Amino acid sequence: MKRINSIILAALLAGCVQAYGCVFVQSSAISDRAGAGNPISSSASDLGFLRLVAPQGLTQTALANLLSNCASGKVSGVTTELSMRDFVIVQSYTVSVSGVCN
Secondary structure, eight states: OHHHHHHHHHHHHHHHHHHTOEEEEEEEESSOOOOOSEEEEEEEEEEEETTTBOOSSHHHHHHHHHHHTOSSOOEEEEEEEEEEEEETTEEEEEEEEEEEEO
């Protein structure tokens, strides 16, 4: 019975850690946000491990997704945002990109 209680407690603790990971958000503007046109946005996500193995190419993938939403291919006012959610040994990275299709 004592062993079962310990297992249940450990499982609940692990569930809480997974559900409430720490979130870090960093953002930067690539260009001026001013401009007439249709607002567009996209994102790309991947996982990293132990903060040692970060995913590669997320920004390029998010930008390619953004450009695919603009028929003219002319985008202005592009901003990017990197958010990382930390789940002890696994990190979830998301790059969000927004801009204006001219």
